[in-house]
Amino acid sequence: MNWNEHLPALLLALPLLGAFLAPLCSLGGKTLRNAMLVAVSFFTLLVAFFLWRTVLADGIQYYVMGGENSRLALPSGMAIPIRIILEVDALSAFMALCGAIASFAGALFSLNYMSRFTGLSRFASLYLLLTAGMLGMMITGDIFNFFVFIEVSSIASFGLIAFWRDRPAAVEASFKYALISQVGSMLILVAAGCLYGKYNMLNMAAIGSALKMGAMEKVALVFLVGSLAMKCGAFPMHMWLPDGYAEAPTGVTCLLVAVSQASLYGLARVCFSVYGIAIGSAFIPWMIIVFGLASMFFGVAMAVVQHDMKRLIGYHSVSQVGYMLLGLGVGLLVLGDPRAMAEFGFTAITGGLFHAFNYTMYKALLFLAAGAVYYATGKRDLNDMGGLARRMPYTAVMFLIASAAISGLPPFNGFVSKLFIYESSFAVHPFLAVVALVTSVLTLASFVKVFQTAFLGPEKSVFAGVREVPPAMLAGMAVLTVVVLGLTLFPSWSIANLAEPAARALVDQSGYIGAIMGGGM
Amino acid sequence: MIGNAPFFTVGILFMMGLVGIFMTRNLIKIAIAVSILGSSVNLFLVSLGYREGGSVPIHFLAGDGEIMVLPTPQAMTLTAIVIALAVTALLLSLIMLVWRHYGTIDVDEVRRLRG
Numbered sequence: 001m002n003w004n005e006h007l008p009a010l011l012l013a014l015p016l017l018g019a020f021l022a023p024l025c026s027l028g029g030k031t032l033r034n035a036m037l038v039a040v041s042f043f044t045l046l047v048a049f050f051l052w053r054t055v056l057a058d059g060i061q062y063y064v065m066g067g068e069n070s071r072l073a074l075p076s077g078m079a080i081p082i083r084i085i086l087e088v089d090a091l092s093a094f095m096a097l098c099g100a101i102a103s104f105a106g107a108l109f110s111l112n113y114m115s116r117f118t119g120l121s122r123f124a125s126l127y128l129l130l131t132a133g134m135l136g137m138m139i140t141g142d143i144f145n146f147f148v149f150i151e152v153s154s155i156a157s158f159g160l161i162a163f164w165r166d167r168p169a170a171v172e173a174s175f176k177y178a179l180i181s182q183v184g185s186m187l188i189l190v191a192a193g194c195l196y197g198k199y200n201m202l203n204m205a206a207i208g209s210a211l212k213m214g215a216m217e218k219v220a221l222v223f224l225v226g227s228l229a230m231k232c233g234a235f236p237m238h239m240w241l242p243d244g245y246a247e248a249p250t251g252v253t254c255l256l257v258a259v260s261q262a263s264l265y266g267l268a269r270v271c272f273s274v275y276g277i278a279i280g281s282a283f284i285p286w287m288i289i290v291f292g293l294a295s296m297f298f299g300v301a302m303a304v305v306q307h308d309m310k311r312l313i314g315y316h317s318v319s320q321v322g323y324m325l326l327g328l329g330v331g332l333l334v335l336g337d338p339r340a341m342a343e344f345g346f347t348a349i350t351g352g353l354f355h356a357f358n359y360t361m362y363k364a365l366l367f368l369a370a371g372a373v374y375y376a377t378g379k380r381d382l383n384d385m386g387g388l389a390r391r392m393p394y395t396a397v398m399f400l401i402a403s404a405a406i407s408g409l410p411p412f413n414g415f416v417s418k419l420f421i422y423e424s425s426f427a428v429h430p431f432l433a434v435v436a437l438v439t440s441v442l443t444l445a446s447f448v449k450v451f452q453t454a455f456l457g458p459e460k461s462v463f464a465g466v467r468e469v470p471p472a473m474l475a476g477m478a479v480l481t482v483v484v485l486g487l488t489l490f491p492s493w494s495i496a497n498l499a500e501p502a503a504r505a506l507v508d509q510s511g512y513i514g515a516i517m518g519g520g521m
Numbered sequence: 522m523i524g525n526a527p528f529f530t531v532g533i534l535f536m537m538g539l540v541g542i543f544m545t546r547n548l549i550k551i552a553i554a555v556s557i558l559g560s561s562v563n564l565f566l567v568s569l570g571y572r573e574g575g576s577v578p579i580h581f582l583a584g585d586g587e588i589m590v591l592p593t594p595q596a597m598t599l600t601a602i603v604i605a606l607a608v609t610a611l612l613l614s615l616i617m618l619v620w621r622h623y624g625t626i627d628v629d630e631v632r633r634l635r636g
Contacts, residue, residue, distance in 0.1 A: 144597055151604045158611050168622035169633050175548070175615045182555050182608050183542060189562050189601060190535075196594065197569040 007051040008063040008086040019128035026121030041107040048100035052093040060515040062087045087141030090505035102258035103131040109476030110251030130156035137262040154181045161248040173243035184227035191220035205516035231263035235294035242314030250371025254364040276509040288329035296322030296439040327352020344427040351420025354499035358413045362405040365480040369399035387459035391466040396455045407444035413487035527568035534561030548626040552612045559605040570594030
């Protein structure tokens with residue numbers, strides 16, 4: 001038996017099992033629980049890595065849940081798939097790898113960060129549940145199942161954002177997020193209902209193969225795009241994002257960044273693999289581009305005036321998500337035009353997806369570094385900080401690397417993906433590239449300010465007793481730093497092996513459909 | 522026309538839910554509006570699966586009828602109801618904590634996170 005074929009199911013089974021084992025392991029004491037949390041997230045990362053290798057080598061993997069044979073998508077002469085099918089193409093594997101790295105780093109970081117608090121068995125449980133929900137969104141091939149996983153991850157994140165429930169702000173942020181994400185998921189459910197009512201199918205590949213644009217499909221598309229853009233924090237619906245990111249325990253924020261990318265993945269999957277060329281008009285692509293531009297500009301404009309470190313980084317998330325939306329929107333705009341696609345559309349999609357990976361890594365690192373500063377000093381307000389580089393040299397260096405990457409300074413990975421997006425969006429209209437460049441400059445300005453006020457300058461006497469954070473927290477940050485530096489030092493390798501296969505899988509709608517509908521052997 | 526009545530009800534309930542969420546100021550009423558929104562979506566799913574004159578979609582209980590109602594939307598609805606229950610419970614417990622911290626459940630007064 002080839003165990004590679006069970007990797008998609010294992011990727012979900014591991015964190016789910018871990019989530020329900022966590023309370024049991026907590027009976028065995030602190031060490032056992034911590035070891036379990038790190039081990040489960042590490043093995044999930046390994047599975048995601050092997051899955052990515054398998055997909056790159058053997059093409060799309062799929063797994064039929066509950067079938068007598070996990071590779072039998074269309075049993076006994078059925079014309080449509082009736083079971084829940086996990087479908088992993090290069091894009092899903094790429095996103096799952098990215099999410100699993102963030103989950104592992106956050107788990108390592110949380111070991112020390114959370115050790116001062118009680119209720120950690122629930123924390124470990126919810127953390128792994130959130131990981132499972134996120135990975136489920138990334139690899140499922142069924143639209144109702146996507147809704148279920150989005151709810152699993154949302155419910156886990158409500159609990160985690162309000163984990164410090166003695167803090168009013170945390171409860172308020174969690175309630176805000178709960179409200180918005182519940183409205184969003186109801187819209188997704190309506191969209192799933194519309195598509196089911198029309199085609200009697202829930203499998204995304206099967207719907208994609210039968211889709212003809214009509215009124216129902218338009219309603220479903222608008223609901224899906226709107227709610228998923230809301231869940232990944234695009235501009236007019238972004239207000240939950242900085243609150244949630246700032247108030248959640250830092251290890252969780254690191255994972256929440258990856259969870260918002262899962263919604264972005266859903267958006268890309270629906271637009272490219274389910275609808276594809278059938279989208280027809282340029283309305284939806286332009287809507288995504290406008291969401292992207294607005295998020296970029298307003299996100300960064302609100303970020304520069306913040307003085308709470310985590311909220312500031314949270315507002316930068318809004319503006320970074322804008323880059324990915326811009327890249328995907330430009331790609332979607334020229335999807336039906338092979339010449340423009342080859343000229344700049346494919347570059348835009350590659351840039352957008354590569355930026356999603358880069359963003360998750362450096363943004364998670366920024367949050368972890370901000371959390372480390374908070375752990376060491378007890379302060380989040382930039383006005384109270386100063387001269388911390390002397391006391392916390394490792395954190396300062398890692399924060400510097402991440403800020404250089406997010407500002408798009410030339411050697412760093414953020415620059416590579418932003419360059420792709422500038423080049424390709426310029427071909428659509430110069431204004432798009434101008435907004436992206438201005439955003440990048442403002443990002444740089446904002447992070448120069450943060451680094452200068454927090455880490456440089458004269459040492460403050462209140463920080464005389466501050467020491468570098470404990471080793472597990474440094475290890476969590478080091479994991480992400482290594483990934484950021486790796487992507488920085490080998491840009492051509494990472495584009496050729498990470499971003500381009502994912503972009504090819506995204507535009508190859510017939511491949512995604514054919515794996516399920518054509519491969520019934 | 523009368524066959525479309527469930528869908529009109531869905532539309533009205535959905536609008537009621539949305540208006541409730543955005544217009545009311547009492548957090549408990551907002552939680553109720555979220556539940557109404559969820560119910561409208563569930564009603565939508567169930568009415569999608571209805572076939573006129575259809576019988577239960579269980580093989581040995583279906584009787585002589587040729588037509589059965591669709592079982593999948595019913596399974597989806599059950600799942601959605603369970604999820605909505607969890608969300609409602611969480612919302613209510615968060616409201617309880619808000620009350621404890623702020624001493625009010627008026628959205629306009631629960632505003633520590635602005636700007």
